[in-house]
Amino acid sequence: MSLPLLQVEKLNKTFQGNNDQLFRALNDVSFSVEAGECVGLIGESGSGKTTIANIVAGFVTPTSGDVVYDGQSLIARNCGKNARSTMQMVFQNPMNSFSPRMKLGRGIREGLNYLSSMPRKEQEKRVDEAMEMVGLPLSYKNKYVFEVSGGEAQRAAIARAILIKPRLLLCDEITSALDAEVQDQLIEVLRKLKEEMNMAFLFISHDIKLVRSFCDRAFVLQDGVIVEQGSVEQLYEHPENEYTKKLVNAAILNLIE
Ligand SMILES: Nc1ncnc2c1ncn2[C@@H]1O[C@H](COP(=O)(O)OP(=O)(O)OP(=O)(O)O)[C@@H](O)[C@H]1O
Ligand SMILES: [Mg+2]
Incomplete structure (x- = not known):
């Protein structure tokens, strides 16, 4: 079996918080993205979504754990820009x-x-x-x-x-600042990229409804921990975790408003 395009393994990130106390933003986060696959990352503000994207992109160094992209560890020394060129x-x-x-x-x-x-x-x-x-x-x-x-x-x-x-596009809340109609238009653009260029996506959003409309699979992050993952239908229709249920209910309420 071929390796996934992106493999995130037991990622931990600790930040220096207020009063010099350590703050654990990511706790043993592991997931993978196959070539051409669209994976959603859902979670409330502060759950650690951007921190994950920033580590994968090389802007932030993890405290521990690894990111393997196209078969190469990105965290190991001397493995930066070139390995990330796609x-x-x-x-x-x-x-x-x-x-x-x-x-x-x-x-x-x-x-x-x-x-x-x-x-x-x-x-x-x-x-x-x-x-x-x-x-x-x-x-x-x-x-x-x-x-x-x-x-x-x-x-x-x-x-x-x-x-x-590129083979992988990291999208961090790229439609959040836009109204619903423009959001839909941009999702159509991403669909085209996926189909015509076989691009893979790590699609970050706090909006589970949006993730459901575009992604194949998703995982749910709460306070730096992956609490549930599965197909987008499964997460939206039959969430098992209380936090996922809360996100789904919030999305449904939004729909009614
Ligand atoms: N450079 C940093 N120094 C200290 N704390 C940080 C730093 N970057 C992020 N954090 C903290 O880590 C936690 C996760 O932040 P992150 O930006 O990853 O959340 P997020 O899920 O992307 O939130 P949002 O939906 O608001 O964008 C937050 O509590 C944040 O304050
Ligand atoms: Mg963010």
Whole structure:
């Protein structure tokens, strides 16, 4: 059997909290993502979701545990940027994803920075393809981020992330700052990426309903501990853990409001 694309093994993270007390943000977190699979990570604010994404992306060092990506340990020494060259992350606030001094065309092209040997013409072609993929008119290359909507800026951020044709996209609450209709449009963009580029996703959200609509499997994080995992239908229709039930009920109530 082939190895999963991403394997997170017994991840622990302790932060220095207030009054110098140690605070355990992650407690023996283990999960995997297969190539082309979409895995949801659900949990309330402060449960540790972003900390997991930041460790996988290499922004934060775990206290212990390992992250194995494409067969290579990312935590071992000398295993950073190159090993992560087919992984990209998209963040919550699209307006902060681009410099206000840079036109979007140039901002998106920055996603190819580390492939600087690529001829400029080829780079432009990649940018055009990526913009088409996310449904952004090419004329938007000449706009600044403050001239577009939040949804359009997030499409541009996704375009930048997919320039290198990543195998894994880490999405941290990427639709949370947007209204429901724009959320749905972005999920359609992600579906297209999954189908046409066979991309895998770690899709972080506090919204179990959204995770159900897009992901294959999901796991539920409470105070840094995975309390339940399974198919999204199973978690939504037949949650076993009390915390998962609470998240499902909150989502249903939201629907009625
Ligand atoms: N650099 C840090 N130093 C100290 N504590 C931190 C640091 N980063 C995160 N924490 C703490 O770790 C816990 C988990 O934070 P994290 O950002 O991973 O939560 P989250 O699930 O992403 O929350 P949200 O849904 O609000 O984004 C929080 O209590 C947070 O305050
Ligand atoms: Mg977060």
